Structures are given as structure tokens and as C-alpha cells.
Amino acid sequence: MELTENITAFHHVSIKAQDFDTTISFYQKLGFEIVHDWSLPDFNLEKCAMLYNKNINYYLEICDKNSDIPTQGRKRKNDDEYIENALLHICFTVKNAEEARKKAIEYGAKDLSEGVFQLDLINKTKSVTVKNSLVYSPNGEVIEFLENVNFD
Structure with missing residues (x-):
């Protein structure tokens, strides 16, 4: 198989x-x-x-x-703000990216995007428009809040 x-x-x-x-x-x-x-x-x-x-x-x-579970990169030291590794972010589909960002900040997250991004992802055959926002969780991982989009 x-x-x-x-x-x-x-x-x-x-x-x-x-x-x-x-x-x-x-x-x-x-x-x-x-x-x-x-x-x-x-x-x-x-x-x-x-x-x-x-x-x-x-x-x-x-x-x-x-x-001591296998992980990417080295352990984060107490003074480290952020260590980049293979996990770039966790993404959740949301109805409203701005409201999700504000609520996450209220729950203890740190703002990363200062509002909503609207981006056109363009390749040779089509363009897909995405609206998203980003925060650091209280633990430090990046969370993307992505408004529903069709990549097909």
C-alpha cells in the first residue's frame, strides 16, 4: 500500500x-x-x-x-522570546478574522498582525483572495485566523 x-x-x-x-x-x-x-x-x-x-x-x-518528546530545534530557554522551528503556525477558519484576533488578545494572546490582512495569492492560472489575522498565543505559537476561502 x-x-x-x-x-x-x-x-x-x-x-x-x-x-x-x-x-x-x-x-x-x-x-x-x-x-x-x-x-x-x-x-x-x-x-x-x-x-x-x-x-x-x-x-x-x-x-x-x-x-523529552522528539521536537524540532532546541529547547526554548527562559529568556527566549521566540525560537523559529518547522511549525510555522496553527490556522483556524473563522467567520470574522478581526473579531477572532480581538477575542484571542482578550484571552491573553499578543497581537502579531495589528488588524486584518487581505492578500491576493496569485499563480499562473488564478488568484485567490484571503483575509486573515495573526496572534502569538500566550505560549508563543503563531495562530492564524483565516476567513473561509476556497483554494480549489
Whole structure:
């Protein structure tokens, strides 16, 4: 069986939380609920939780900052503001990108886009207009709020 035939769905994004409780609380305010939590002493994982948002059928896995789970790049030091790695952002489709940005800031996120971007993504055959906004979560990952768009 080819790998393309074997993959059936996108399941989750995993985030290493600098402050586990604050990160969980932030995503709960975005509609996620804890569906399972656990620890794995063999991986120095004291706390991990799988969160699910039934409205968007999407999972997020949140792990504590001391876990020894394979990751991209180096561990973030206490004084580091942001370390770039392979995870560029998490994107949620929203009805209104500006309202989502404002509400996320109210919940503890930091503004990254200072409003809504409207961009034309153009290639040789078509143009797709997107409207989005960006924030840093309280944990530091970038969250994109993208108004519904058809890339087909």
C-alpha cells in the first residue's frame, strides 16, 4: 500500500507549553475541551493533554515544557522570546478574522498582525483572495485566523 493511500486524515498538532495551565486555559477559551490527559515518566513527561474542538473536528496535544518528546530545534530557554522551528503556525477558519484576533488578545494572546490582512495569492492560472489575522498565543505559537476561502 502506498503511503498516500494509507493516510486517512489529519489528526492533531502537538505543542510544548512553557506554562501548561495557561496554555490549556487559552485553548479552552477557543472551544477546546480536554478529552484525555496522561504522563509518561520514560519521556520525562509530567503532563500531557489531548484537547478536542467538536465544532471544527480538530485536536491539539499540549505537553509540559520539560518533556523529552522528539521536537524540532532546541529547547526554548527562559529568556527566549521566540525560537523559529518547522511549525510555522496553527490556522483556524473563522467567520470574522478581526473579531477572532480581538477575542484571542482578550484571552491573553499578543497581537502579531495589528488588524486584518487581505492578500491576493496569485499563480499562473488564478488568484485567490484571503483575509486573515495573526496572534502569538500566550505560549508563543503563531495562530492564524483565516476567513473561509476556497483554494480549489
